Amino acid sequence: MCVPTLVDGDAVIADSFAILMYLEEKYPQRALLPQDCQKRAINYQAANIVSANIQPLQNLAVLKYIHEKVGPNETTLWVQSHITKGFEALEKLLKDYAGKYATGDEVYMADLFLAPQIHAAIKRFEVDMNQFPTLLRVFEAYQELPAFQDAMPEKQPDATC
Incomplete structure (x- = not known):
């Protein structure tokens, strides 16, 4: 793994x-979590949606299994389906909390999970983000942050997975 x-x-x-x-x-x-208990809970929810319900379903082992057992043309459709379901949940969750970033105008835990997931959705799996205006808007804000730019997978010398 x-x-x-x-x-x-x-x-x-x-x-x-x-x-x-x-x-x-x-x-x-x-702080990676806001002081406000409700916003803190929203951050946990968003992080959990990505870490438990989207990201595991696009791991290389899962994609290899889908490729071998179902067919090579099914892997992208599989991932797009699961990302879309997760993004629909995230869009609903965050629409009333988002500011410049996922839960306001400060970067918190939710953003740290969302940024790489949205990046993968766009770059690796060609998900149409126009159906997720809140997620697309916060992702565009992430693109302006030097720390997020430096964290992109292609900039990591040890990225092997």
Whole structure:
């Protein structure tokens, strides 16, 4: 399995959610979650929709299985279907909370899950984002942030998956 891993001294943390929670607790001065309980819950929901309901269904192992068992022409349709379902849920969830970013005008945890997922949807799986105006708008805002630009997969020297 190929998951992101953070090495921080003696700590080795794998999995995006665990890494972000570790960083949230270790560096509270750079909060990844808002103080407002409702917005905090929305961030958890958005992160969970991506991490549990969209991203696992587009992993290379799943795509290989679909390719072999169903057919090579089905993998993109499979992924597009699951991304679309997840994005429909995210669009509904975030439409009343989004500001410049997913849950307001500050970058929080939801944004850290959304940015790479939307990037993959557009670049790898050719999902039409016009049906998701809130997600498209926040993604365009992410594109302007140097930290998000630096985090793009193609800029990572060790990206192998």
